[in-house]
Structures are given as structure tokens and as C-alpha cells.
Amino acid sequence: MSSHACDVLVVGGGIIGLTAAWRALEAGASVVVLDPAPGDGATHAAAGMLAPVMEAGFGEEAQARLGTASLALWPDLADALERAAGLPPGAVGLETAGTLALAYDGDDLVALRRSLALHRELGLGSVEITPAEARRREPGVGPRVAGAAWVPGDHQVDPRAVHAALAVTTARATHVPRAAVSLTWAHGTVVGALDDAGTTYSAGTVVLAAGHASAALFAGAPTRPVPGTTLRLDAAADRSPAVVVRGTVQGRPVYAVPRRVRPDGRRELVVGATSDERDDDQLARAGDVFALLRDARALLPELDDAVLLEAVTRSRPGSPDNAPLLGRAADGLYLATGHYRNGILLTPLTAAAVDDALGVAPGGPGERAAVEAAARYANPRRFADAYSTTPTTERGGTA
Numbered sequence: 001m002s003s004h005a006c007d008v009l010v011v012g013g014g015i016i017g018l019t020a021a022w023r024a025l026e027a028g029a030s031v032v033v034l035d036p037a038p039g040d041g042a043t044h045a046a047a048g049m050l051a052p053v054m055e056a057g058f059g060e061e062a063q064a065r066l067g068t069a070s071l072a073l074w075p076d077l078a079d080a081l082e083r084a085a086g087l088p089p090g091a092v093g094l095e096t097a098g099t100l101a102l103a104y105d106g107d108d109l110v111a112l113r114r115s116l117a118l119h120r121e122l123g124l125g126s127v128e129i130t131p132a133e134a135r136r137r138e139p140g141v142g143p144r145v146a147g148a149a150w151v152p153g154d155h156q157v158d159p160r161a162v163h164a165a166l167a168v169t170t171a172r173a174t175h176v177p178r179a180a181v182s183l184t185w186a187h188g189t190v191v192g193a194l195d196d197a198g199t200t201y202s203a204g205t206v207v208l209a210a211g212h213a214s215a216a217l218f219a220g221a222p223t224r225p226v227p228g229t230t231l232r233l234d235a236a237a238d239r240s241p242a243v244v245v246r247g248t249v250q251g252r253p254v255y256a257v258p259r260r261v262r263p264d265g266r267r268e269l270v271v272g273a274t275s276d277e278r279d280d281d282q283l284a285r286a287g288d289v290f291a292l293l294r295d296a297r298a299l300l301p302e303l304d305d306a307v308l309l310e311a312v313t314r315s316r317p318g319s320p321d322n323a324p325l326l327g328r329a330a331d332g333l334y335l336a337t338g339h340y341r342n343g344i345l346l347t348p349l350t351a352a353a354v355d356d357a358l359g360v361a362p363g364g365p366g367e368r369a370a371v372e373a374a375a376r377y378a379n380p381r382r383f384a385d386a387y388s389t390t391p392t393t394e395r396g397g398t399a
């Protein structure tokens, strides 16, 4: 059995774990990242919509506030990440061209108008437009669309490109392709972790960022898998939307997120997403692929000509109230998990919260607002009463 010592041990190398690792390295910490398959969790399936407006659900004001605070930080984060990774501007695919929301039939339009009323209540920007106006913005919008809205503040980024950039910025951390099997505790303090090869890690701080699997390592992180499938299509630029198009088709949500046009005149489109309450098996169901394509082509018939590249199923890290868990949950333990369906949107807010925990002063009012929003709406201790946050056994204490 061998052992490692570091300042910060990050368990989970998805977009959230690598963001925490990057911030810790920037603060001068020595960092170890444990993950048997970095980037192959929810981050791999995510479409990358940055959509605090259209993702605002009834009873989810906290998520809307967190999302709005985080979205404001995305341009600076993209810029900082691209520079730190030595990539050209635009490499992580941040696009701020807005989102077109469509309603397929009369009932979908009733639901869309209820959402628009909620946006007004929450002070979020969206405006109803006619189907003809929608077609002027996106000529490929189908003939049977009953209504539409323009959402100027919902955007997108490419999660796989962000993760690849984070992999560069965290290259000087020690990356271990192993799974943590338990946290190690001593006298009520988390002092490290044990991996599946029997190696122990001792750390001043453990950042638990294992996505939906976080609950298996700490009961006070009550995450659960919420599997979802996205499809990658390859389409001619002139037969695909130029902005994010999302909508409902007979009550079923669907979206198409267009990436930048390549030099060959084609682009990738991400079509999604299903959402299920079942175990995480990473298997794409035929019926899900069929339903996503059927609903996407109801809104955008020209997608029939696109080439189907991939169907990917991964699990969102759900939490009991759909808001993330960001902050200290025990001495030595920082939670960065439970980002559910908005982890890409919430990446800059997570970075700001981690900076704050590391004692790095906020860079400006936007970061201060994000740190305040995280403290108010994402405090992990809100689950402390309902879920035991003390370990049933204290193993291998090294401190």
C-alpha cells in the first residue's frame, strides 16, 4: 500500500472537479485529482446550454439566481481559461447569440406563455414573438409551430472543449486514474481518501466532485443519477439553426444546440435531452433516440438531412432540491457537486466559490455576487439534518 500527500485532493475530474483543481493550482496548492475516467461523466453528454432563463422552473428561484450570477461570469472565465491553456480566443465555443424557444401545438404555447410569465416575475428577459418572426430568425423553423419566444440572455458553450482546456490548465496536478472508495476521517475531520488500488491520500482539503456518485462517498452529499441522452449530428450550416433552438412538442422538451461552422461548411448539432429517474447504466435506449429525433424534426424539419454521429447517455448529478452543494460540509471536506442539469452554466460560479474558500479575493462585483449566491442558495449544510454527515466508521486516520 502506498500513500500520497497533497494540499488539495480532488475526487472526480469532470468539469466541476477540474475547475476546482485549476483554481487550487492557481492559488499555489499542490493538487491530486482522482478519477478513473475524467470527463466521461455528465460533462461528456452535456449540450452546454447556458440557460438560466429557459431553465427557470416553477419553485426554482434559487437555481435561477445561481444561474444568472454564473452566466455573467462566463465571458471572463472563457477568456481566462483559453489564455491559461494557450488556446486561441473562442476555443471553448462560448456563443452569446441568444436562444429561440418554440411551442409546437396549442398546449405547448399555453405552457410557453406560463414560462414567460414566470420570467417576468423573476425579472428574467424573454419576449413572445410570432412564428413568422421566429422563421425570420431561423428559416428552418417548421410550418406547424404554434408560437415562439426570443430569449436574448440564454447562450451556449462547448463542454467537451471546456473540459479539454481544463485538462491543459491542470496538467501540473497529479492525475491518478483510480476511483476513491472512501474518504478517510480522523477525529471528525476528513483527512484524505483511499482509492481502489489501496493507495491512501492525505490532504489538507478534499474536494468531493464525483458527480452523481458523490453520495457513495459522503452521505451529506445526497446526489442521485438522473440519466439523460443527447445526440450529436453533423449538418450543413445552411440546413441547421445558427442559434440554440429549444421547445416543447406535445409536452416533451427538446433542443438543438449548434456549434460553430467548420471550414467545410458543416457544423455539429447537439440534440437533447431525455431525463429519467433510474440507475446510471450509460446505455442509450432506441426509443429515446427515436423520440429525440422525432421531436427535433417537428421543430426543425431540415434536420432530416443531418448525419447521426453519436448517442450518449450519462447521468446528471441530481440533488434533493435541484440546487448544487457548494461549500464546506465538514472539517477538511469541500463539496462541489449536485449541479444537476446546469453544471456547465454553474462552472464559473463554482470557480468563484472555490476561489473564495481558498482565500482568493473576488476579482470584481460579479464574482462577489456569485460567491454570495452560492453561500445563500448552495450551502451544502442545508441537508445536514436530513442526512447523516458523520462517518459510520473512521478509517485509517493519518492526521
Ligand SMILES: Cc1cc2nc3c(=O)[nH]c(=O)nc-3n(C[C@H](O)[C@H](O)[C@H](O)COP(=O)(O)OP(=O)(O)OC[C@H]3O[C@@H](n4cnc5c(N)ncnc54)[C@H](O)[C@@H]3O)c2cc1C
Pocket: 011, 012, 013, 014, 015, 016, 017, 034, 035, 036, 037, 038, 039, 040, 041, 042, 043, 044, 045, 046, 047, 048, 049, 050, 178, 179, 180, 181, 209, 210, 211, 212, 213, 214, 226, 227, 228, 229, 230, 272, 273, 274, 314, 315, 316, 317, 336, 337, 338, 339, 340, 341, 342, 343, 344, 345, 346
Ligand atoms: C444529457 C445531459 C445534458 C446536459 N446538458 C446541460 C446543459 O445544456 N447545460 C448545463 O449547464 N448542464 C447540462 N448538463 C448537466 C451537466 O453536464 C452537469 O451538471 C455537469 O457536467 C456536472 O459536472 P461534474 O463534474 O459535477 O460531474 P461529471 O461530469 O459527472 O463528473 C464526475 C466525475 O467523477 C468521477 N467519479 C465518479 N465516482 C468517482 C470516484 N469514486 N472516485 C473518483 N472519481 C469518481 C467520474 O468518472 C466523472 O469523471 C447536462 C447533463 C446531461 C446528462
